[in-house]
Amino acid sequence: MKGKKTQNKEEKNFLLYIPQIEHDNYKINDNNIVTLYFEHNKPIEKFARWLVKKNNLSDIVFDDKSSLAWILIDGKRSIYDIALEMARRLGDTEEVAIERLVMYIRYIARKRWIKFIGIKHNQG
Structure with a gap:
C-alpha cells in the first residue's frame, strides 16, 4: 500500500499524467502530418465571418514533431512514456524530448484539445 506522501508526490509529477485527445476533428496524412480542423459556428463568429467574407472552417497543420506527439497520445501512455518514445524516434536526449x-x-x-484521464502509477 502506498503512503500518502508517495501518492501526493506522484500527483504533482506532470510527467506521470496520461493525456487523451479531445479534439476529434483532425486528419493524419500519408506523411504522418496532423491537421486539426475548427468550425466557427458561434453567433459572434458567424457575424465576424460575414464581415470579412471568411469560411466557417479553419485549420492548423502541425510540424513533424508535434504530429508525432499527437499520434503518440493514445490515452494509455504517460507524458514521460511519450517523451521517451519521441527521444528514441528523433534521436534526441531524454531531457530535450521532455522539455x-x-x-x-x-x-x-x-x-482543450486534450484532457488528462489519470496518473500512471509506478509498478513495483
Missing part, C-alpha cells in the same frame, strides 16, 4: 513535449502538452491542454 519540448511538456511545453507542447501544456499548450494543447490549455486549448
Whole structure:
C-alpha cells in the first residue's frame, strides 16, 4: 500500500499524467502530418465571418514533431512514456524530448484539445 506522501508526490509529477485527445476533428496524412480542423459556428463568429467574407472552417497543420506527439497520445501512455518514445524516434536526449513535449502538452491542454484521464502509477 502506498503512503500518502508517495501518492501526493506522484500527483504533482506532470510527467506521470496520461493525456487523451479531445479534439476529434483532425486528419493524419500519408506523411504522418496532423491537421486539426475548427468550425466557427458561434453567433459572434458567424457575424465576424460575414464581415470579412471568411469560411466557417479553419485549420492548423502541425510540424513533424508535434504530429508525432499527437499520434503518440493514445490515452494509455504517460507524458514521460511519450517523451521517451519521441527521444528514441528523433534521436534526441531524454531531457530535450521532455522539455519540448511538456511545453507542447501544456499548450494543447490549455486549448482543450486534450484532457488528462489519470496518473500512471509506478509498478513495483
